[in-house]
Amino acid sequence: MSTVTPLxxxxxxxATVTDPELPMLTLADLGVxxxxxECDGRVIVSITPTYSGCPAMDTMRDDLVHALRAAGFAEVQVRTVLDPPWSSDWISAEGKRRLAEAGIAPxxxxxxRSGGPVPLTLGAPVRAVRCPYCGGPETEQLSRFGAxxxxALYRCHSCVEPFEYFKEF
Incomplete structure (x- = not known):
């Protein structure tokens, strides 16, 4: 019988591996x-995608395996854990600070949610998003999707700068 112990x-x-789409954040800061x-000499890493079908998962997995093997861990397995689903609430305070420093509104x-199905809303949610550059509260959504x-893509009415906003999930 094998024992599982944290390494x-x-x-x-x-925890030092960065997100390929948000390189200012580590996977730990992002909550992924x-x-x-460790189980029977193998390192087992569990990660959760930010959303179903996230295209960065393969790169995250490869980067984790590479970093751990480079550190001397010969056998590395990366598992995808879907339950519970990832939440933007899992982004650390440091991660939110780093997003804002990079010009992305956290x-x-x-x-x-109390479990069960995700409620369906037919209209786009209205968010009060502060500008990460000047802190201005008067912003407008330009596109529901950013990079x-x-x-999402927003613009500040005070400093007129466009910026991205990391959506809540």
């Missing part, structure tokens, strides 16, 4: 890195 060293290495453990609190599906 501090392996976790520390995995769920668990790192998400607010995610909608609360990635998890971001």
């Amino acid at each position: 501090r060293g392996a976790y520390a290495i995995a 890195l769920r668990d790192v453990s 998400p607010g609190q995610a909608p609360t 990635t599906a998890c971001k």
